[in-house]
Amino acid sequence: MKNESLYNYVLRLGDDSLILGQRLGEWCGHGPILEEDIAMTNISLDLIGQAMSLLDYAGEIDGNGKDHDALAFLRFENEYQNALLVEQPNGDFADTMMRQFLFDAFRQPLFEKLVHSSDAQLSAIAEKSLKETRYHLKHTSEWIIRLGDGTEESHTRAQKALDNLWRYTDELFSETSADLSLVTSGIVPSMVEIKEVWNKTVHAVFAEATLQIPTNNWQFEGGRRGVHSEHLGYLLADLQYMQRAYPNMKW
Amino acid sequence: MSNREWPLWEVFIRSKQGLNHKHVGSLRAPDATLALENARDVYTRRSEGISIWVVESNYVHASDPSDADSLFEPSDTKVYRHPTFYDVPDGVKHM
Numbered sequence: 283m284k285n286e287s288l289y290n291y292v293l294r295l296g297d298d299s300l301i302l303g304q305r306l307g308e309w310c311g312h313g314p315i316l317e318e319d320i321a322m323t324n325i326s327l328d329l330i331g332q333a334m335s336l337l338d339y340a341g342e343i344d345g346n347g348k349d350h351d352a353l354a355f356l357r358f359e360n361e362y363q364n365a366l367l368v369e370q371p372n373g374d375f376a377d378t379m380m381r382q383f384l385f386d387a388f389r390q391p392l393f394e395k396l397v398h399s400s401d402a403q404l405s406a407i408a409e410k411s412l413k414e415t416r417y418h419l420k421h422t423s424e425w426i427i428r429l430g431d432g433t434e435e436s437h438t439r440a441q442k443a444l445d446n447l448w449r450y451t452d453e454l455f456s457e458t459s460a461d462l463s464l465v466t467s468g469i470v471p472s473m474v475e476i477k478e479v480w481n482k483t484v485h486a487v488f489a490e491a492t493l494q495i496p497t498n499n500w501q502f503e504g505g506r507r508g509v510h511s512e513h514l515g516y517l518l519a520d521l522q523y524m525q526r527a528y529p530n531m532k533w
Numbered sequence: 534m535s536n537r538e539w540p541l542w543e544v545f546i547r548s549k550q551g552l553n554h555k556h557v558g559s560l561r562a563p564d565a566t567l568a569l570e571n572a573r574d575v576y577t578r579r580s581e582g583i584s585i586w587v588v589e590s591n592y593v594h595a596s597d598p599s600d601a602d603s604l605f606e607p608s609d610t611k612v613y614r615h616p617t618f619y620d621v622p623d624g625v626k627h628m
Contacts, residue, residue, distance in 0.1 A: 315539075317560050317571035324574050421570055428563065 296336030303329030395471030430491025
């Protein structure tokens with residue numbers, strides 16, 4: 283392998299997109315209203331498109347001839363490096379919007395920085411994904427504000443979603459020593475910078491939404507090193523079934 | 534939980550520079566911001582537009598279909614209103 287640090291970094295980006303895209307796609311046909319059903323599946327397809335580019339690139343770095351399909355459909359659970367946040371179940375609409383908002387607020391500054399990566403391919407993928415992510419963040423911010431500052435029921439549900447999902451946010455910013463070497467060579471940004479921007483975004487939106495950030499600082503981690511919650515296995519069973527049952531099937 | 538339905542909005546899309554916004558359909562949304570976002574998601578998925586207008590349907594005043602005869606039929610017999618009686622010189626472009 284040419285560059286194992288870069289491979290893992292790109293794979294992680296791809297896995298976050300893939301798993302969240304698959305999760306969001308579960309809403310297809312079940313959205314609370316037709317317009318939002320389409321909005322969520324649009325976002326899902328954006329994420330799956332990002333996953334295709336990122337996983338293809340990871341495969342290229344790996345040099346073993348694996349394309350996005352091989353990486354998406356034919357790995358075991360502990361080989362996925364997505365953050366725990368993105369594999370969490372959809373729950374109700376507030377849970378889904380909260381998960382998406384916390385993620386989008388992280389992805390936008392990350393892609394903004396990755397546009398300036400010294401790695402041309404990563405920069406190009408970031409540039410395309412950034413446009414999509416800006417819209418996702420705008421859409422989910424609007425929803426968090428309306429749910430939080432809406433009815434008593436919507437406020438209660440949005441606060442419950444935040445209380446539940448906050449524990450998965452630190453992991454988004456975790457960095458391995460291999461990542462730090464990529465930072466030094468100007469390929470990826472430091473997560474410290476990304477977290478600063480993320481903090482500003484979430485504080486501003488939650489203030490407008492009248493939602494309280496939990497004071498409990500306990501945080502989960504594990505996804506980045508392949509240790510997942512029980513939810514990922516079921517998601518992968520859905521995702522991988524066809525390729526596992528009918529290898530190399532295309533349609 | 535509230536059972537009130539969100540208001541209906543009419544969506545107008547401009548397909549490219551210089552063309553008018555055209556009515557493409559309607560949707561439901563709680564307010565103008567989300568109506569624009571929903572319009573983007575529902576009506577511009579296949580690169581249909583570069584600009585969106587949304588108008589709350591309440592504000593659209595429509596002609597009464599039962600008046601159609603008196604409103605529109607009279608013009609059917611006024612062929613002289615169409616500029617079809619002029620010879621266009623060969624050199625004129627963009628007619």
